[in-house]
Every structure is written in C-alpha cells, then in structure tokens.
Amino acid sequence: MSNGNLTSALSEEKPPLWTRNFVTVAAANFLLFFSFYQLLPILPLYIIDKFQTDNATAGIIISLYTIGALACRPFAGFLVDTLSRKPLYFWTFFAFTACFVGYKAVSIIVILAAVRFLHGLFFGISSTASNTVAIDALPACRRGEGIGYFGISVNLAFATGPMTGMFLYEAFGDTIVFIISIALCVIGLILVQTLKIAPKEKKPHAPLSLDRFFLTRAIPQFVNFIFVGFAYGPVTNYIALYAKELGIGGSGWFYALIAAGLILNRIMTGRLIDRGYLIHLVGTGMTLNVIAYFILAMSHASATFFIAAFLIGTSLGLIFPGYQTMCVNLARHDQRGTANSTYLSGWDIGIGSGILVGGAMAGHFGMHRQVFFACAVALVIADVLYFTWTARHYLKNKLEG
Structure with a gap:
C-alpha cells in the first residue's frame, strides 16, 4: 500500500x-x-x-x-x-x-x-x-x-x-x-x-473525599490557570479606561481582536494536541501571553495596543484547550465533571482576583499602565511554574493522552 x-x-x-x-x-x-x-x-x-x-x-x-x-x-x-x-x-x-x-x-x-x-x-x-x-x-x-x-x-x-x-x-x-x-x-x-x-448507572456511593469536589491531581494546572485568569481580569473591566488614558479610540475592537485570535488558534490547536504536541502548545501559549501583556503595558499607540489584543487571543487559543485537556486526562472517567469544575474554578478565581487587585492598583497609581505591567510580571511567574512544575507533573501523572 x-x-x-x-x-x-x-x-x-x-x-x-x-x-x-x-x-x-x-x-x-x-x-x-x-x-x-x-x-x-x-x-x-x-x-x-x-x-x-x-x-x-x-x-x-x-x-x-x-x-x-x-x-x-x-x-x-x-x-x-x-x-x-x-x-x-x-x-x-x-x-x-x-x-x-x-x-x-x-x-x-x-x-x-x-x-x-x-x-x-x-x-x-x-x-x-x-x-x-x-x-x-x-x-x-x-x-x-x-x-x-x-x-x-x-x-x-x-x-x-x-x-x-x-x-x-x-x-x-x-x-x-x-x-x-x-x-x-x-x-x-x-x-x-x-x-x-444514557441514564447514570446506579453504583454504591463512594465515600466523600476531597477529590470528588476538586481534582487534586490537577493542582499545578489549577494554580497556573489562576495566573492566566488574574492577568485577563483587568482586560475584562479596565481596557476601555486604559484606552482612554492612551488617547486610543475604538476600544471595542480590542475584544473583537481577542475573539479573532482565540477562534483562529482553537481551530488549529486541537488537532495538534491530539498528535502529541500538548505540552509544547501550552508552553508556547504561556510565553506568547507574557509577550502580549508586556506589549500592552508599554503601548503608546493604536498599533501596539491592538496587536497586543490579537496576541492575547492567540495565546489563549493555545492555553484554554490545552489546560482543559490536561485536567481531563489527569482524571478518571468518573471524575470528568470534577476535572472541568477544577479547570473553570481556576479561571473564575483568577478573573475575580485580577479585577479586585487591578482596581486597587489603578486607584493607587491613578492609571492602568502599572496594572497591565503587573499582569505581565505575574505571567512570567506562571511561565516559569509551567516549565519547571506543571508540564512535568502532567507527563508523570496523566491517565490518558
């Protein structure tokens, strides 16, 4: 053949x-x-x-x-x-x-x-x-x-x-x-x-334990995803105010470009994940996310402001399916709901804390540039954690994939 x-x-x-x-x-x-x-x-x-x-x-x-x-x-x-x-x-x-x-x-x-x-x-x-x-x-x-x-x-x-x-x-x-x-x-x-x-099969009730509410095998993924959400929190609430400080109009396009980057990368990322490139794709996304936030924090013109938006979307298009796949592959079949809730909890905690800290920082400094610079620094920490802890933990403990 x-x-x-x-x-x-x-x-x-x-x-x-x-x-x-x-x-x-x-x-x-x-x-x-x-x-x-x-x-x-x-x-x-x-x-x-x-x-x-x-x-x-x-x-x-x-x-x-x-x-x-x-x-x-x-x-x-x-x-x-x-x-x-x-x-x-x-x-x-x-x-x-x-x-x-x-x-x-x-x-x-x-x-x-x-x-x-x-x-x-x-x-x-x-x-x-x-x-x-x-x-x-x-x-x-x-x-x-x-x-x-x-x-x-x-x-x-x-x-x-x-x-x-x-x-x-x-x-x-x-x-x-x-x-x-x-x-x-x-x-x-x-x-x-x-x-x-299919209706759920009736099985003897397993004793209650922490891993029925939180996937303890995915703690590194959970921690890393909190950092990603923390950086994105200020984007959800404060990007229009930041654009106003920079004198940039049309801030609504910022979100459209994030969505465009997300959708384009999601279409390509999934197949590569299934071909065994999961660790490399998430690592690339984490590093690209750092670069995107530094560009955003140092923006003075529309070009870099909107380039940062597309890069944020592109990086998240690698990160989102990657971390969710990791969490699911670290879980038993009867823990898929817990795996998904653990993944989503990391995002929720990150978003909420990012909004709170970002608001407090903006109030203290009187502007939002420092907020996005702090987000970039937080993502540097997340990037280091990913390569030294999270990726290694996944390769050692995955049940599938």
Whole structure:
C-alpha cells in the first residue's frame, strides 16, 4: 500500500467528531453564553436607571454573578459526576433562563442582588455540565480537537453577544434584550432535551473525599490557570479606561481582536494536541501571553495596543484547550465533571482576583499602565511554574493522552 493510500485509510478509521450529541451540546452552549454576554453591557445601565442607584452599587450587584459561579464550582463537579447529567443540565439551564425573568420582575434591589447571585450559581453548574457532556461525546483520540471546537461556541458568543445587546438596547430599550435572551435560552432548553445521554448507572456511593469536589491531581494546572485568569481580569473591566488614558479610540475592537485570535488558534490547536504536541502548545501559549501583556503595558499607540489584543487571543487559543485537556486526562472517567469544575474554578478565581487587585492598583497609581505591567510580571511567574512544575507533573501523572 502506498503512503497516500495508507494515510487515507488511517484517516477513514478515525472515529467521528461531529456527532449529533456534540453538535447539539455545542449549539446549546453557544445560546447559554450568548444570552449572558448579550445582557452584560446593558445590565449596569438597567440597574442604575430602574433602581436609581450609583455605579458602585451596580458594580457590586453585577459582581455577585461571578461570586455565585465560583461558589458552586466544586459542588458542580461533584453533582455532574454523581447525578444523571441530562436532567441536571436541563434543570440548571431552566433555572438560569428563569433568572432573566427575575431581573425584570423584581422591584427591590436586595432581591435583584439575590437573583444575580443565583444566576451565577446556575450558570456555574450548567456550564460545567455542558463541558462534561461535550467531552463525553468526544472520542478520546480526538479530544483535544473537539475541546478546541467546542470552545469556539463560547468565543463566538463573546465576540457577538455584547455588541448585539448594546445595539438592541440603544435601538429598542432593555425589554427586547431580556426577551431575546429568554427566547434563545428556551431554544437551548429544547436542544438539551433532545440530547441522547444514557441514564447514570446506579453504583454504591463512594465515600466523600476531597477529590470528588476538586481534582487534586490537577493542582499545578489549577494554580497556573489562576495566573492566566488574574492577568485577563483587568482586560475584562479596565481596557476601555486604559484606552482612554492612551488617547486610543475604538476600544471595542480590542475584544473583537481577542475573539479573532482565540477562534483562529482553537481551530488549529486541537488537532495538534491530539498528535502529541500538548505540552509544547501550552508552553508556547504561556510565553506568547507574557509577550502580549508586556506589549500592552508599554503601548503608546493604536498599533501596539491592538496587536497586543490579537496576541492575547492567540495565546489563549493555545492555553484554554490545552489546560482543559490536561485536567481531563489527569482524571478518571468518573471524575470528568470534577476535572472541568477544577479547570473553570481556576479561571473564575483568577478573573475575580485580577479585577479586585487591578482596581486597587489603578486607584493607587491613578492609571492602568502599572496594572497591565503587573499582569505581565505575574505571567512570567506562571511561565516559569509551567516549565519547571506543571508540564512535568502532567507527563508523570496523566491517565490518558
């Protein structure tokens, strides 16, 4: 058999990636995230206008979403690994949808705060279930590729949701934004209901232990991912203010370029992960991330400012699927929910701490350049940790891949 025929035969033997379940859960995940991102830019305006409150109070209420998501992550992994996944996914998605109604229905700000917290909590469980159902649908030999493609559902929502929400709000007001978010979530619920997931087998209950809530085998990945999230936290909240300090207009393009870098790299990264380049790809992403933040911290012109955005997206396109694949490959089959919640918890903790520290630093220095320089230094530490600890730990302890 010639080399060409051999390659063709091998490619034909590959198990399918785009199965009905995988496509369905990716579409449902996109709708979950799009409905959230669509609301994100208009919610502060809605709260201030409806409840006649100040920016600080609105900011506290908005942050309760992240606190709710973070609070449930360890328990989300335990629930996903313990209960039947389809009912858990459906009912937490349903509760997530109901919270959109709550925003419009409540008239007391304390109750709104509770709704916001619950929204984050149900999002945390639902998104963990979504990631786990997607991984269950993937053949092990194409897991990296599948995780890369699945992540695009989030990146597309990130790229299009805020822009759509702001356009609708400016053109028609807040009510249409809530209605569309609810309608999209209902479509997502219908998709979830059509998933073909075998009922969970009844097994003797294993004794409770830490690794049922947190994947202790993935501590190095968890720590490294906190650093990555810490650097990205100030980007989510303060990039528009930094652009204003630099006299750069069109800061919205910064996020679009991040999304473009993410999507382009995710498409290519997955296949390379499955071919055995996981360690090298994540290492390249970590180092590229350091360079991107130093360029951002030293920017004085639009060119370097927007180049940094694309490089941040490109580096994260290597890092995201890489760390998630590591966590899943370090876990037993019955720990996939815990693996995903551990991975997502590192990101949540990093984002939250980065926003808090970044805000305090900006207040102290009176500008944001020092904030992004501190992020670059934090990523240098993460880069060193990756090559001296995290990568070696993975190669020694992985169960799959």
